[in-house]
Amino acid sequence: MLRLLIVLCCFSISSFAQQIRVVDAYTQKEIEGVEIEESTTKNKKITNKFGLAFFKGLKPETVLSFEHQNYDHLEITYGTYDGTIFLEPTSEGLESVVLSVSRAAEKKQSIPEHIEILARKDIDYISPQTSADLLGNIPGIRVQKSQFGGGSPVIRGMESNRVLLVVDGVRMNNAIYRNGHLQNSISVSPFALERTEVVFGPASVSYGSDALGGVVHYYTKNLNYSKNISFKNQVFYRHSTVNNEHSTSFSSQVSHQKWASLTNVSYSSFGDLRMGKNRTHGYQDWGKVYQYSKNTDDYYEDTSTTNPNPNIQKNTGYHQLDILQKLMLPLHQNIDLVINGQFSTTNDIPNFGKLNDYKNGDLKFAEWYYGPQQRLLVSAQTKFKDYKSFLKNGAITLAYQNILESRINRDFGSLDRTSRFEEVDVYSLNSDFFIPVGTSKRNKLFYGLELVHNDVNSTAKGETLSFSGNKITGVASHFNADTRYPDGGSTYSSAAVYTSYRQELSKKHIIDAGVRLTSTVLTADWNQNVSINIPNNELRLNNTALTGSLGYIFKPYPTDKISVVLSKGFRAPNVDDVGKIRSKSGKLTVPNTSLDPEHLYSAEIGFVKNMPVHKIYFDSNVYYTLLENYIGRAPSSEFGTSITYDGENFENENILANTNIGKAAIYGATISASWEFLKDIKTNGGVTYTKGISYESDEPLSSIPPLFGNLSLGMYKKLFDVALDYRFSMAKKLKDYNLTEGIDNIDETPNEEGTPSWSLLNFNSNYHFSKNLRIQFQIQNILDAHYKEFASSISAPGRNFSAAVAYSF
Structure with a gap:
């Protein structure tokens, strides 16, 4: 009855007052306690429990300012108000909203896992050239690069197929994500992102296999309805000197009561990268490029070319095009349908790490490049909000992905070009829901299912080229070449169900428990093999695993949090693990037809201290991870002790296969803090330590930074901000490298002695000329230091001047 009276009161007031409604941009729930100030009379109102505030005499040109401690500041003119104000939750503090852990919007204070969030304003501030560069700015993450057109994030000493990439609820990891370094993170444009969340540690209950080191969840820009038709557009341009970057982006959002649309198109052109002096x-x-290859797919030179400036890393530039199209339609008062289309493609990307290899005193490869890396995603997501029964809150996502990859190489002194092509079709269905439990509705039951099927088609061709002068004129003959994966085709399918329950025992105590049952099926068939004879020419693997997690939160004060998480995760071998044939750094990787899943047991403790009065925020996390049946590369004699591949002979310990090595451990800690010690002046920082060891071989693990x-x-003001950023990395000594697997690229270090320490200083500034126009100026690596990220083949960028402009209309 009281609620009805309040509603009637609000209705009667709204009959002669101007109503302002404020909701959370992610949960769509009304926000109480928002302070709204209007510019004409400086009159202030506070939103009630229904997210409503009422004014009189507002004119179209009146500026409304919105303030709430848990949301970003917003200003609009009343003439642009269309019935609802959407506030973005701040990405800092315990009140920030997390979308990725339970696949539902929740407060960070209710989640025991360690989470890092980059909101749109953070992404704009960082202004990364690629999404891989974006991840490198998140505390606790390092990014390895074999070439500039890539970037492999390392989380808690794990990377590639042990780190799960997700975009808009759809897993990007597929059956050929490898153990080593992956470059797929660049296929999500930073210009299309609304936010990026990183879940540290195993998230196997909600995400299943591959989520061992953590989950990187990309969220593209939001869609919202509006009372009247509304247009929001933005154009962006950036130029950087260190690699002659030209990046442009256009975003257009159209909103209406019955539909909403978002289009984003971005294009980036990168030239050859200059290293620090x-x-x-x-x-x-170290790292200087004295010789390079001028060969292309149609240009021929039989010797390498002298580089006039060894600090310019030849064969590192590339181009990239990204397109995002989203459409939202209301199917019911409580149900929305979101159609999501994403397309990303590049031109040929030179593999700098390979093109820098030497043999007999000269460059080994005349050509070694990746063909266009192409990703297509189409999904239909049905979102439920306060609906019925077990479909009360959540989403059903049906998706299709098509991934194209290729690798082309040719040695100097040879006209034989080998090309290998991979195409992966991925079909997936995700169902993720939660319902409030109990009279308080603070307790929640989460549940869902996931079905994924991968089809892998791997082909190869060998061509002996003909040429005239410096022109490749055609193909003189063909030869047989091994495919990278089984040439008869391979599949990888998984089915999983999960549930978890979060119980608030009191205001100070929260417990969280969940389980997931996953079953995987892998098939692989070989028709013919040039180098390796596969017994029976077929492979069938079935694996089932039960994983789970138990979390506990103790909040001694509302602003503090102590959390403990115990987790069990697993990763089933995929097609890359069991069926790949490739050579690198004088070693040949061959298939393993009897590989078992790896299992993980993890324990972590987190402590968050928030002092709002002093504007201090402290976050620390310590973890220990035990891996069983750890998959790593080890010498293999399954297919003999001498194998000739791509014209090169490999023998004995230089023939490796992915193998269940035994037990291994990874442990470490991340500490970060921020402090606004003067008004608008803030300092923040963090440090990460990681250690990994194999108990079986007593060797260090690979990928440990x-x-x-x-x-x-x-200094961060409303109209401008300026900041200095100092970054550092300690040395990685030779004794800390795993020399057997070859993943850490010891050959890319000076005299193969390990990676030296490094530090750099960056400057960043933004200025808002108006609410529509923003300019940015950055100086990165001010001291022009030369360094390489651990395990990277390419030297990091030298001093870089970058300028950008963004205009909204």
């Missing part, structure tokens, strides 16, 4: 590490020639961190100091 200041060599404080003392290695004067050295100690790294950052410290920044900045």
Whole structure:
């Protein structure tokens, strides 16, 4: 009765007042306690429990300012108000909203896992050239690069197929994600992103296999309805000097009561990357490019070419096009349908790590490049909000993905070009829901299912080229070449169901428990093999695993959180694990037809201290991970002790296969803090330590970065911000490398002695000329330091001047 009276009161007031409604941009729930100030009379109103505030005499040109401690500041003119104000939750603090852990919007204070969030304003501030560069700015993450057109994120000492990439609820990991370094993270445009969330540690209950080190969940820009038709457009341009970057982006959002549309098109052109000149590490020639290949798919030279400027890393530039189209339609008062189309493609991307290999005193490869890396995603997501029964809150997502990859190489002194092509079709269905439990509705039951099927088609061709002068004129003859994966085709399917329950025992105690049952089926068939004879020419693997997690939160004060998480995860071998044939750094990887899943057991403790009065925020997390049946590369004699592949002979310990090595452990910690010690002046920083060891071989694990961190100091005003950012990494010594697997690229370090320490200083500034126009100026690597990220083939960018402009209309 009281609620009805309040509604009637609000209705009567609204009959002669101007109503302002404010909701959360993600949960669509009304926000109470928002302070709204109008510019004409400086009159202030506070929204009630229904997210409503009432004014009189507002004119179209009146500016409305919205303030709430848990949401980003917003200003609009009343003339543009269309019935609802959507506030973005802040990405900092315990009140920030997390979407990825339970696949539902929840407060960070209710989640035991360690989470890092980059909202749209953070992405605009960082202004990364690629999404891989974006991840490198998140505390606790390092990014390895074999070439500039890529970037492999490392989370808690794991990367590639042990880190799950997700975009808009759809897993990007597929059957050929490999153990080593992956470059697929660049296929999501940073210009299309609304936010990026990283879940550290195993998230196998909600995400299943592959989510061992963590989950990177990309969310593209939001769609919202409006009372009247509304248009929001933005154009963006950036130029960077270090690689002659030209990036442009156009975004258009159209909203209406019955539909909403979003279009984003971005294009980036990158030239050859210049490395830093200041060599404080003392290695004067390390990383310099003295020779390079001018060969292309239609241009021929039989010798390498002298590089006039060895600090310019030839064969590193590329182009990329990304298109996003989303459409939202209301199917019911409580149900929305979101159609999501994404397309990303590049031109040929040179593999800098390979093109820098030497043999007999000269470059080995005349050609080694990836063909266009192409990703197509089409999904239909049905979103339920306050609907019925077990479909009360959640989403059903049906998706199709098509991924194209290729690798082309040819040696100097040879006219034989080998091309290998991969096409993966992925079909998936996700159902993720939750319902409030109990009279308070603070407790929640989460549940869902996932079905995924991968079809892998792998082909190869060998061509002996003909040429005239410097022109490749055609193909003189053909030869047989091994495919990278089984040439008869392969499939990888998984089916899973999960449930979890979150119980608020009191205001200070929360417990969270969940389980997931996953079953996987892998098939692979070989028709013919040039180098390796596969017994029976077929492979069938079936695996089933029960995983789970138990989390506990203790909040001694509303602003503090102590959390403990115990988790069990697993990763089933995929097609790349069991069926790949490839050579790298003098070693040949061959298939393993009897590989078992790897299992993970993890324990972590987190502590968050938030002091709003002093504007101090402290976050720390310590973890220990035990891996059983750890999959790593080890010598294999399954197919003999001498194999000739691509014209090169490999023997004994240089023939490797992915193998269940046994038990291994990874442990470490991440600490971060921020402090606004003066009005609008803030400092923040963090440090990450990681250690990994194999108990069976007593060797260090691969992909373990050295100690790294950052410290920044900045002034952040409404109209402008300026900041200095200091980043560093300690040395990775030779004794800390895994030399057997070859993943850590010891050959890319000076004299194969390990990676030297490094540090750099960056400057960043933004200025808002108006609410529609923003300019940005950055100086990255101010001291022009030369360095390489751990395990990277390419030297990092030298001093870079970057300028960008964004205009909204």
